Amino acid sequence: MKKLSVITLSVLLAGCFSDTSDLKQYMADVQSTTKAYVDPMPQITPFNHVDYQAGELRSPFDIPRPEAIQKKIQQMSGCLSPDPRRRKQPLEKFALSDLAMRGTLGELDVTWALMEASDATIHRVAVGSYVGLYNGRITEVNQDNIKIVELVPDGAGCWVERESTIVMVKSDA
Secondary structure (H helix, E strand, O other), X not given: OHHXXXXXXXXXXXXXXXXXXXXXXXXXXHHHXXXXXXXXXXXXXXXXXOOOOOOOOOOOOOOOOHHXXXXXXXXXXXXXXXXXXXXXXXXXXXXXXXXXXXXXXXXXXXXXXXXXXXXXXXXXXXXXXXXXXXXXXEEEEOOOEEEEEEEEEOOOOOEEEEEEEEEEOOOXX
């Protein structure tokens, strides 16, 4: 057993000390034929300082004020546009696809619709209430649906009326 381990050790040591002269010769050839090349330093251009001349104007890093946007809307005269001074109602922050009609309530000549928003809140709306993202005004409330007229931008600075309907959601009970 001891003799076997001595033989194995001698074979392993013989493999570690083999002749490496061919590798040394190859490395010397490569080093003698390869030339080191370093790219020259890039040309440095002088810095030209330019004074900021728009100190009185709005900073480009600030969000535009709502007044500036409203002035732009008012400048478009002669075409249909929403009233920018009108106070927004709670259901105007939801898209029409996020609203569902759940029922109706009525008293004398007034009919209200119960609308459920995507945040699971119930709101009572009637003719003249505003819903949706595009200034949707409710024009008719029935037991089965609600008719809405929205003002949709046409891309040229004016607005176009679009009629939409929200239908009563049938319960599965």
